[in-house]
Amino acid sequence: MTYFASTGTRGAAAKTDLLKTAMPWIVAAIVxxxxxxxxxxxxxxxxMNQMWITVVFALAYNMLLGQGGxxxxxxxxxxxxxxxxxxxLMNYIEIYDLPVPLPxxxxxxxxxxMFFAALIGLFQTRSAGTSxxxxxxxxxxxxxxxxxxxxxxFGGEEGISGDRTMGLPFFGVEFLHQDEVYYLIAFWMxxxxxxxxxxxxxxxxxxANAVRDNPERAEFLGYSARxxxxxxxxxSGFFCGIAGALFAVNYEILTEENLNLVTSGTILLVAxxxxxxxxxxxxxxxxxxxxxxxxxxxxxxxWALYLGALFVAVVMFFPQGLTGLIAMHAGPFKxxxxxxxxxxxxxxxxxxxxxxxxxxxxxxxxxxxxxxxAGDDMMSVMGTEFSSHSPxxxxxxxxxxxxxxxxxxxxxxxxxxxxxxxNTPGGGK
Amino acid sequence: MELFAVNIIDGxxxxxxxxxxxxGLTLIFSMMGVLNFAHASFYMIGAYFGYTIALxxxxxxxxxxxxxxxxxxxxxxxxxxxxxxxQYGHVPELIFTFGLAILIEEIVQFIWGKNQMPFSTPEVLDxxxxxxxxFDIQAYxxxxxxxxxxxxxxxxxxxxxxxVGLIIQAALSHPRTVEALGHNVPLVFMGxxxxxxGLAGVAGVIAGPVLGTFPGMAVVLGSIVFVTxxxxxxxxxxxxxxxxxxxxxxxxxxxxxxxxxxxxxTAIGLSPPDxxxxxxxxxxxxxxxxxxxxxxxxxxxxxxxxxRPYGLFGKRGT
Numbered sequence: 001m002t003y004f005a006s007t008g009t010r011g012a013a014a015k016t017d018l019l020k021t022a023m024p025w026i027v028a029a030i031v032x033x034x035x036x037x038x039x040x041x042x043x044x045x046x047x048m049n050q051m052w053i054t055v056v057f058a059l060a061y062n063m064l065l066g067q068g069g070x071x072x073x074x075x076x077x078x079x080x081x082x083x084x085x086x087x088x089l090m091n092y093i094e095i096y097d098l099p100v101p102l103p104x105x106x107x108x109x110x111x112x113x114m115f116f117a118a119l120i121g122l123f124q125t126r127s128a129g130t131s132x133x134x135x136x137x138x139x140x141x142x143x144x145x146x147x148x149x150x151x152x153x154f155g156g157e158e159g160i161s162g163d164r165t166m167g168l169p170f171f172g173v174e175f176l177h178q179d180e181v182y183y184l185i186a187f188w189m190x191x192x193x194x195x196x197x198x199x200x201x202x203x204x205x206x207x208a209n210a211v212r213d214n215p216e217r218a219e220f221l222g223y224s225a226r227x228x229x230x231x232x233x234x235x236s237g238f239f240c241g242i243a244g245a246l247f248a249v250n251y252e253i254l255t256e257e258n259l260n261l262v263t264s265g266t267i268l269l270v271a272x273x274x275x276x277x278x279x280x281x282x283x284x285x286x287x288x289x290x291x292x293x294x295x296x297x298x299x300x301x302x303w304a305l306y307l308g309a310l311f312v313a314v315v316m317f318f319p320q321g322l323t324g325l326i327a328m329h330a331g332p333f334k335x336x337x338x339x340x341x342x343x344x345x346x347x348x349x350x351x352x353x354x355x356x357x358x359x360x361x362x363x364x365x366x367x368x369x370x371x372x373x374a375g376d377d378m379m380s381v382m383g384t385e386f387s388s389h390s391p392x393x394x395x396x397x398x399x400x401x402x403x404x405x406x407x408x409x410x411x412x413x414x415x416x417x418x419x420x421x422x423n424t425p426g427g428g429k
Numbered sequence: 430m431e432l433f434a435v436n437i438i439d440g441x442x443x444x445x446x447x448x449x450x451x452x453g454l455t456l457i458f459s460m461m462g463v464l465n466f467a468h469a470s471f472y473m474i475g476a477y478f479g480y481t482i483a484l485x486x487x488x489x490x491x492x493x494x495x496x497x498x499x500x501x502x503x504x505x506x507x508x509x510x511x512x513x514x515x516q517y518g519h520v521p522e523l524i525f526t527f528g529l530a531i532l533i534e535e536i537v538q539f540i541w542g543k544n545q546m547p548f549s550t551p552e553v554l555d556x557x558x559x560x561x562x563x564f565d566i567q568a569y570x571x572x573x574x575x576x577x578x579x580x581x582x583x584x585x586x587x588x589x590x591x592x593v594g595l596i597i598q599a600a601l602s603h604p605r606t607v608e609a610l611g612h613n614v615p616l617v618f619m620g621x622x623x624x625x626x627g628l629a630g631v632a633g634v635i636a637g638p639v640l641g642t643f644p645g646m647a648v649v650l651g652s653i654v655f656v657t658x659x660x661x662x663x664x665x666x667x668x669x670x671x672x673x674x675x676x677x678x679x680x681x682x683x684x685x686x687x688x689x690x691x692x693x694x695t696a697i698g699l700s701p702p703d704x705x706x707x708x709x710x711x712x713x714x715x716x717x718x719x720x721x722x723x724x725x726x727x728x729x730x731x732x733x734x735x736x737r738p739y740g741l742f743g744k745r746g747t
Binding site: 139304366370 | 462464510513517519520521524527528529531532534535536538542648652655656659663716723727728730731735738
C-alpha cells in the first residue's frame with residue numbers, strides 16, 4: 001500500500017512540477033495572443049514585430065555570449081544570410097508559383113544560417129575569448145564587404161526585396177496585413193525561444209556552460225572544448241537564421257546593413273542590457289531596447305548618444321544587466337527585508353535620476369544651440385517652450401544636475417549600509 | 430614602372446599609418462590582455478582635436494598638443510573605466526571598449542556634427558617634393574613617412590635603452606614580480622595605455638588632413654587595424670609592422686592595377702555567358718581588382734587564420 005501511495009504522490013508531484021515548468025510558457029503564449037487585441041494600432045504592431053525578431057536574435061546571440069562564453073562581433077552575418085536566403089526563396093516562389101506557404105519559410109532561413117555557421121564555425125571556434133572575438137569581427141566584415149560586390153546574391157548597395165503575399169495562401173491568410181504577420185512572427189518567436197530554452201537543458205547546452213566556465217576541466221572530463229563550442233555555434237546559427245527569415249518576412253527588404261558590424265554591435269548591446277547571465281536576460285533586453293529606441297528616436301535626435309552612454313554605464317556598474325539587478329534582490333526578498341531598502345532607494349536613486357534627466361536636458365539645449373538655424377532660439381522639452389539661449393535654462397539645468405548628483409552621492413553610503421543589513425539574516429545587528 | 434614606384438611610396442604611407450595604430454594596440458594587448466576596441470576612436474579624437482587646435486594656434490603646435498590631450502584622455506579611460514571593469518574579466522573589458530567606441534563616435538557627432546571637417550595640410554608642406562615621371566609626390570607624404578619613422582625610432586629607443594622601457598618590458602611578461610620589486614605596475618599600465626592612445630592621436634592629426642576628418646573615420650580604419658594585428662599575431666610588435674606594411678601595399682596596389690576577372694576567366698578558356706543580367710555567375714565576370722581591394726585584408730586574415738592560427742609572428746597560446 002505504502003508503495004503505491006508513495007508512487008501516487010510522486011506522480012502527482014511530477015505532474016505539478018511539470019505544470020509549474022510549463023506555466024510561464026502557457027502564460028507567455030496567451031499574452032502573445034492577446035497583445036495585438038490590447039495594442040491594436042498598426043504602429044504598436046510594428047514595434048512588437050520588431051521586438052520579437054530582436055528577441056529571437058538576442059537569445060540566439062546569448063547562446064554564444066552568455067551560455068558559451070564566446071563574444072562574437074560578427075553575428076549579424078548568420079541572421080543576414082538566413083534573411084537573404086529566405087528573400088530569394090520568396091522571390092522564387094513568386095516566379096515559379098511554388099506551392100509553399102509563407103509560415104514554413106523561417107525553417108529554411110534557419111537551415112541556411114545553420115549551414116553557414118557550420119562552415120565558418122569550423123575554424124572560428126578553435127579558440128574562445130579575445131581571438132574568437134577578433135576572428136568573428138574579421139569574418140563578419142569580410143562578408144559584409146563581399147555583399148556589396150556579389151550583386152547576384154546580395155543585390156549590391158540597394159539590397160534585395162520581395163513580396164511576402166505572393167506565396168500560397170495559408171488557410172486563406174495572405175499576410176497582407178501587419179497583424180497577420182504579427183501572429184506568424186509571434187508563433188516562430190515562441191517556438192524558437194522554447195527551442196533555445198530546451199537546448200540549454202540538453203547535455204550539449206550544459207557542456208557549453210562548463211566549457212565557458214573552465215575549458216581545461218571540461219577537456220579533462222573527456223569533452224573537446226572546441227567541438228562543444230562548435231555545437232553551440234551551429235545551433236546559434238540556426239536560430240539567427242530564423243530571426244533573419246522573420247526579418248525578411250516582416251520588412252520585405254534586406255541590405256548590407258543587415259550583415260555589418262553595426263547590427264552585430266547592437267545585438268551585443270541588447271543582450272548585455274538585459275543581462276547575459278540569465279536565459280530571460282536577452283528577452284528583457286530586446287523588449288527594453290526596442291521600446292527605448294522607438295520612444296527616444298521620436299523625441300530626440302541624439303538618442304544614439306544616450307543609448308551609448310547607457311551601454312557604457314551598464315558595463316561599468318551593472319555588468320549583470322537588468323535581470324542581474326533584479327536577481328540581486330532575491331536575497332532581501334526571501335529574508336523579507338525589502339522594506340528596509342525602500343527609503344534609502346528613494347533617497348539615492350531619485351536624485352540620481354533627476355540629475356541624469358537634467359544632464360539630458362542640458363544636452364538637448366546644447367544640441368539645439370548648435371544645430372538650430374540662426375534666429376530660431378525657441379525649443380520645447382516636454383511641451384514647455386523656452387529659449388535655448390536664455391541663461392535661466394542653462395543655470396537651472398546645471399544646478400539641478402549638480403545638486404542631484406551631490407545628494408545621490410551623499411546618500412550612497414547609507415544605501416550601501418542598508419543593502420548590507422537587508423542581505424544579512426536577523427537584521428545585521 | 431613609375432606607377433610601381435609611386436605605389437610603393439603610397440603603400441608605405443598607409444602602412445606606417447596603420448602601424449602607428451596597430452603598434453599601440455598590440456602593446457596594450459600584450460600588456461593587459463585587452464583588445465582596445467576604442468583605439469581607432471582615439472585616432473579619430475586626435476584628428477578632431479588637431480583640427481580644432483590648428484584653428485587657433487596653427488598646425489605645428491596642434492601636432493604636439495592634440496596627441497598629448499588624447500594621451501591624457503586615454504590614461505583617464507584606463508584609470509577610471511578599464512581598471513574598474515577589469516575585475517569582471519576580459520570579455521566585459523572588451524565589451525566596455527566596444528561601448529566606448531560607440532559612445533566616442535556619438536560624442537564626436539554631438540560636438541562637431543556629422544559633416545566632414547575642412548582640415549587641410551599646412552601650407553608649408555603643400556608642394557610637390559619631387560616627381561616620378563608624371564606623378565607628383567606631395568611633400569606632406571614624405572613628412573608623414575619621416576614623422577612615423579622618427580616616432581618609432583624614439584619609441585624603440587625608450588623601450589630598449591632606458592630604465593622605464595626595461596620596467597615596461599618586464600611588466601609585460603612578469604607583472605607580479607615587477608610589482609614585488611616595488612614598481613607601481615598599474616601606473617605602468619596606465620602609462621602604456623596613455624602612450625598608445627597618444628600614438629593613435631598622432632596618427633589622427635597627421636592623417637586627418639589626408640584621409641578626411643569625419644565621424645566615420647574610426648570605423649573605416651578600426652576594423653583594418655584589428656585585422657592587421659590578427660595577421661601579424663596578437664601581441665607581436667614585429668608582426669604588427671610586417672602586417673601593416675603588407676596591408677598598406679596590398680590595398681594600394683589593388684586600387685591602381687585594374688585587373689579584370691573576365692580576362693583571367695577567358696585566359697583559362699571560359700567564355701562569358703550570353704545574357705549577363707540573368708546569369709548567377711555574372712559577378713565573377715564583372716569583378717575587377719580595385720573592386721576587390723577593400724576586402725583583401727579580410728581575405729588575407731581568414732587565410733592566415735586557417736593556415737597559421739596564431740598569426741605570422743604570434744607565439745602559440747597568446
